[in-house]
Amino acid sequence: MDMNIIPEEWKSLFPISSVFKPPLLLSNPSLKPILGPLIFNPKPNSTTLLFSSSSSLLPPLPHLPHLSLPRFLLTSPPDSAPLPSSVPSVASFLGPHHPKSDVSSSLLYNRLEFLQCPQINTVVVFFPTGENSDQVGFLQLVLKGSTFDVKVNENGGVFASRRWFSYRISRISVNPIPGFSSLRGNGSCVTIGYLLASTMYSVHWFIVKVGDFGPNSDSRVSLVHLGSKIFKTCCVVHACWSPHLLEESVVLLENGDLFLFDLDSRLKTPHTLNANFKFNGTRLKVPWDIDDGSGSSRNYRWLSCEFSWHPRVLIVARSDAVFLVDLRAHECNVRCLMKIEMLHMYASIEKEQFLVLSKAGSDDCHFVLASDTLLVVCDVRKPLMPVLQWAHGLDKPSYVDVLRLSELRSQSRDDKFNWASDSGFCIIVGSFWNCEFNIFCYGPSLPAPIGSVASKIAELRKSFYAWELPSDLLLSGHECHCGSYLVKEEFSKEALPEWIDWQQKKEIVLGFGIVNKDLSALLSEPDEFGGFTLIRLMSSGKLELQRYCASFDSVKKVEESHGEHLLFKDYLLYSLVDEEYKFPRRFKYRKLDYLCGYLNGNLDEVLDDKIKIPYNDQGKELFSSEFHETLCKKLHACGFGKFRSSPAVTSVLNDISLPASIHEVVLKRLWSDLPIELLQLAFYNNSEILEVLVDKNRVALEFSVVPDLSQLPPFILRKSSRRSNKWSQKVQPGDALVGPVLPLPVLLALHEYRNGCPNSDENSGRFSVEAEINRSCDEVMQVTGELAVSISEAEIVDNPVTSLANDGDETWRSSQKSKPFFSYQPVVAKGSPLDHTHGKSVYKDDRFDTLISKVSDKKHVSNDNQDNVGLELFDDLCPVELRFDACSLKFEQKELEAYCKLKGEFLKWQKSFDLYQEFCSRIESKSS
Template sequence: MMNNSEEWKSLWSISSVHSPPLLLSPATTTEKIGPLIFNPSSKPETHHHLFTSPSVPHIPPPVSNLTLSRFLHTSSSVLPSTTTSIASHLSSSYSNPEQLFAYNSLQLLQCPGTDSTLAFFPIGSNLDQVGCVILSVENSQLKVIGDDGVFEPFTTKNTLNHRILKISVNPLADCDCNLGDSTIGYLLVSTTYSVHYYNIRIKTDDSGEITPILTLIADKLFKSCAVVHACWSPHLPEESLVLLDNGGLFLFDLDSCCVPSISPRLIGNKVKVLWDESTISEKGGWLSCDFSWHPRILIVAHSSVVFLVDSRSEKCTVIPLLKHATNDKFVTFSIAAHDRFYFTLASNQTVFLCDIRKPMIPLLHWAHYVHNPSYITVSSMSKLRSQCEDTTYSWASESGYFILLGSFWNSEFSLFCYGSDVSSPVSSLGCGKSFYAWGLPSDLSLVTNECRCGSCIVKEEFSKDMLPKWINWQQKKEFILGFGILDSEISSQLFEPDGFGGFTLITFTSSGNLESHRYCATWDYSKASENGHGNQALDLEESFLYETGEENYKFKKIFVYLKLDWLDGYLKSDLARILSKELVKNPDRECPKKGSFGQDFHEIICQKLKTFRSLNIHDVFSDVSLPTSIHEIALRRVWANLPKKYLQFGFSTYSNLPDVPMKLKNLPLEFLEVPCQQSHLPPFFFRSPSFRSCKWSDKKKPGNSLVGPVIPVPFLVTFHKTHMLKADNVSADFEIDQECDKVMRVANEVTGSKSDPFNDIAVSLADDNEDMFYGSQNQQKFGLYKLSMEDSVFKDEKHTNLVFRIGQKDVKEIFDSQCPLKFKFDEEGTSFGPKETMSYKLLKRQYSNFKEGFSSYQDYIKSNIH
């Protein structure tokens, strides 16, 4: 026999199956419930810009695609072992940057007995201060009052140590703003590792103007654990509940702070609860907490299970209320306002409505299509359908509820409406009554100037695909950081009753704007917007970027993006594929002819390299004078072995460089000149920059000097292999590393060193058919010194092993035999007079002082390397 109970009906998910039992029919919804779709009003007078503060960052900080430990290592000098340790102790919000924008960043608090509302939001360069403005009705218009009447918000005196993640207000009952100086509520501010409690006071002068004052009552710092969630008690206004990422629960009472001190501290009571480790051992973490129907009965949500915690006795009772499916997890939680027996929960796929009196059995659940939801709230339908001209559906507005699920980061929000069965309407529902879904989920756009027609949506999605992978589209588009629904009594002074009702929304945007919008209940979506149509594409030319400075800048800031796809391919060892793709696009592209880089290029570069055209590594060693790493010597040999037609890419004159885009004309494009007198191998050390200004003009033209290298050698090696169709899948860096192995072998030979730091890979020099170049005479010409890297976890032998020429004793005995310096004179037999001798003695004294103070050099002398 089929089970027709309410529990059986609740097993069918709304909007995922055809005609679920707990979904009212469209005809019933139309006849008895009324419209459940809310569109921004099309009237221009219903949308107002209220306030913009320069104290609010114009865009949230850029989000790194790297892991936290990798980001710390690449952006600082911290060792990998240390960064891993730091990352393991930090909050999970860092590994999921969307969690930084998971909370509603705007909170509204009506001042009792007045037509004013306080709006609280985070401000500051790091969003580490609380800002407040007064929204007041004057001549049927909503105006903003800031500090001293100017458009600057009232702020807290001190900045916090961390970015503000969540703020929440707690209004006090039976208070009056007309008493001159009164407390109307409390403010709770949460950061990653601390909670801060503020007293909200209102001062009223003789003219009736009010001034809000935020006074810090107490704060609490958690040194070892991060704060997951903090909330006020609806039963005792001075109490609050804090959940930590290790599962710790704390109850705080503001009455414990007797007299506010300079740095007040809050003393709390830890709830002694023992969690079932087997239940919460799955991947995920703690999500949220709240009070249920009793001040000591709590609901705590984990990503795998929701618990009811009864702390009325000394030993807490823990009861599982709901567990997630095998292939899903919970991501956000909220208590339902009606008598706190109900709560809502969302996973990546489903929204649940549950009753604590019916564990493990959801009353209702919907399939949703919000991408990465992080925010959920529940409220009465009457908040959305106030000021109605048509009172036909007043009953439904008073008895119905809505769940708002969304993601601030992705700018997606959906409404889920529910209530009792219209065939038996009651004002309150008991445990035995079921809720029904009122219609299918509907979208709610908090950005009123967007057009949601098909053409604009497709245009926007194509614009997102055109962005480089390392740019988040959220940073190129204004989105909502927070919102609040204005009280219906105040909203009635701004707008006339309209149709089936609506609501006034106050939004706080990523550009630091406060705006008001009027929404109306309708039967159908208004997909087209006259103001937003055609403007949905993201601006690819200019972009918002996060600015850390606090100084004012009166000029318009324009940011230019550089194409770094070649560099990205090199870092991912994928450069050959990118080059191959370019050759496929341009199959007729050939290497530049000799004259394309200037007529003198070929003669100059050949003159430089004619001595070094053999494959003998020892020829490269003859170019070594000062201490040179194994990697530098290997690069010189790679340069010498490149064919000239590819080497031409590495050197050029400014006049023959590719055309610079107009946007980069004013940017420095500086290279070093190739020396005319030196015969060293590339990249030619001890050079001077070319003489030019920061930008070229008709009066200041680039010179004709040979400059370079303008392209790194790994790119040239890869291009050579790709153009010659050498598809061996061996990266240029690997080939350079092999060259370093060979150089290290020869370095051991010519220096007489027995150590072999590159003993992991055996490389035979016989493959090169090179003549042996070591003997008793040559062993005295070079020295090998290894830099100490005791504190480093890396074994970078090719950079820490240095080869240098051991100087011979000068005829004038100016320098000793260990000195790597060598003097060259333009004319032979240069005579030394008294002035020249004095200068050399001074130079010798300075060099001696340098040697004595150079610890690495002294270590080398003590090691007796000859």
């Protein structure tokens, strides 16, 4: 498709970097003599430290970053962690997981705001400070020679407002007053600008004053609080100043409400400036309930607001649309300027959303939008039609600003690129948390000869074109983009613990600002192609100055960083405060010596030390003869006699009522192998359980009741106890058997200690519970493998269902009436569940992913057999043997008819489910 034949108004629909040969991209070596260099690199050896303070410049963030739910699942122990491909689906079942305390959410916005005064060669840098970032802090940078002299307070620290806010400052915005130099020489303070600081629930207004800046004056900046507004029912989303009426500002709340504030009346009463004044503001009646055509529900969030070309015309953005709010008439007029649906054709993610909005510099008609994947330039005069688009390739950009190219290419020794510098614009987009920033350059089409038809058409259309592809902005000035450095950095990130984000270990930029070109000209000598001066705040607490220069090629290798060995340091991004702990210190200690011994592999030594300590409690006898008989009856019902040795695998398999893993079978076997003396330590009557001391109160612990059905320990299928953990006159302990009270590892270690430690490791002399469990698992797996020895390896891959009808026991091997078993391995959802190829298994350990179950040995029951009116009706519902609690259930005639209809529908579904039929047929073929 030839992009040149596309009509001019349609060319903007093809984003740069998303389509082949985008029509609005000017990129050609022949254009360099016209456009000039559009890449900006940090100038070597130009970094200057202005100020350093980790206590006043850095935000107080949590010590440890929040671990998101998907990352928590991925970093779980490898034996139980799900596959990475299944983590998103597992996390989606648990609902939204966007914690408000996430560290990255506190670093979305630029922490530096500049008020530049070229008339007095001063830059005032504002930032949040205080123990909770609840004060406005500032530093005054005065030009002295070729650098800035930093003015600090009498203690050598930063200046701060006298007012503390109830919430943390999220944003600071200033509005400079142009032409204030005409007021000099009167011996009084002069207002040089206005400042507002917004928190989660409040907005605060200040005026910025400077003393008489005559030749012999101090010219010290001061901050005077004007008043505030607290929103008790809704959060503040954004607040901005008017470029038309300097005393006006607009505040946007998270429910879409807009408030207009005018400082003019307040400024006319200077004698009350120090009072605790509360602004009321004017609520703008904006009909957001109108049909904006976006077709979206309430699933959106409000982003920001900006003033457009008129003092009563606003641009308001939310995550799914952008609106033009016209307040000039009596009735407010709302018009949709951009919808997120328009970007879906080239959006790379399904749920694309707008993230951040900015006005295009001093141009009141253009604005810039950044979504998850696209960067869009829009014009209020052309609604629903983008002017220019890029695929930005950044991860969740949170910052966007538009500057004239002349601001970034000032002080050029060569004036042949003046047309491009005066006509072009630069968009800086990025994220402070990810430390990624790009520069997107754009401007009009190439200049045509004056008076030609092409020049007249260009004046009429005034289309914008992207000038070259976007380039990286090395904001910290220390990154090196050569291959060896990037590889070394990635390896260093992988070496960090899973719960640490690399942003907390690497020095990143928390805020920055570009110095006015008039002041920048006094700081450095002109460059070949021009450049700019940047002041940035680093996560190490440093305020630095860096010079950038324009270039045709990006610098991949930064010598200052490349020569250093990359080692992550600690930049934990939190302030060290001396505030005393205000809450009572109450701690509860629990001795977990048994658990520590098990985790460290020396549980036997811990038990040995405990047994050597004499126990002088003269309490009652815990083990009664009735208790002994109860346990013996339950074990005898499962095939274990009074004098028993290690139980056979078949006896344990015969106890399976639901599909069980190899590990579960091993646990049952180990429990059954314990002697009655140790089982008596694990299973008690309710009345025999000693109470424990919790918060100075004696409390009886709660354990589950051992079921009446014949099962092997630890009795998986059972009901919880019906009593509470407090006994009273009305609630007395019963005679139910409960437990296990002690975990299996402790009992195994006691058993080994009682037998003289025959299974201890010869080298270490220790008994390992894990080694004993692994040994039993290998034995059970070996028996399972011998049962399938007649099946070829190829058949195992195609058909992993094996018959466990035979065991080493001759009686079991010769019995034709014994209940057959089958084993299988669950796999990921896609494909046949019988496929067992490498990499599809849910778990990585055969002990857990090999499941064993019984096959029902009862014949299929006909639906029209009216004699079968009991539990046998369920026998043909599935190939697994169904076991019910002891009950006598009989269907009446109406119940039987309803059941038969439902069962018929279920059987039809089973017959139409090919995978299930294949599963059943293979079981029948292997068990016959």
